[in-house]
Amino acid sequence: MIITVASGKGGTGKTTVAVNLALSLDNVQLLDCDVEEPNAHILLNPKITQTKPVHSLVPVISEDKCVYCGKCAKFCEFNALFVAPKTVLVFPELCHSCGGCMLVCSKDAITETKRKIGVIKKGNSNNIDLVYGELNVGEAMAVPLIKAVKAEINPSKNVVIDAPPGTACSLVSSVHKTDYCILVTEPTPFGLHDLKITVQVLKNLGVPMGVIINRAEVGDKKVYDYCKQENIPILMEIPFSKKIAELYSRGVPFVTDMPEWKNKFQEMQKTIQRCQK
């Protein structure tokens, strides 16, 4: 089963939930798809066994074939190409590697070359197989790297995916083809605002979901009312606890020091599995 842990905004405790869930289950693979700021490995301190580069494809223009007709630049909705009277400029960092410019060029003047955008790292810690991506600094295209991390999914494992914050393409590619999404939120107006947007995205994608309320008790009841109204189950509440906060500040996943929480995460996974049947 593949479970994605997501949140509308950063700082809600998404990675904490993903790591603690992974530590509570057997036969687990954890994929950290938050490739701009992967944190799961900081909490798990894995032994890295493999590092491999990830590339995207960008166009290369053969000036001897190009007639500077401008069709490729007109096609590119990302403005990654600019055709001047005697040259074509390529802006690789804007290119989404769609390959469309090659298709529209009637002079076969476009080929593709590989551009390194980051790496994926694989390792193991506490019997968890961890895979995470590191996007190059300043690189805007996270999706190809997220796809590379997800290509490592081992279907024989209980897979937990730590999704990037936000509701854009990176979230969509993280939840693509997952069985269930856990949304981590806080019971505050900001939490509710971002939760509503993320719920809408997941509904559009048809991904079943449930909510974990982190730092429960700090805010109001509106998140609870919203979940009830939308028929979204509240899977777990994690209290605003001094001990959990203190463990977090030391980089210690709280289930390692509070083993009673392992049972709660295991029960939650069983609930999710029942929802799937």
Ligand code: SF4
């Ligand atoms: S479509 Fe082909 S020929 Fe036309 S400007 Fe682009 S590369 Fe050159």
Ligand code: SF4
């Ligand atoms: S591959 Fe797609 S995104 Fe990249 S330059 Fe060509 S048309 Fe634009």
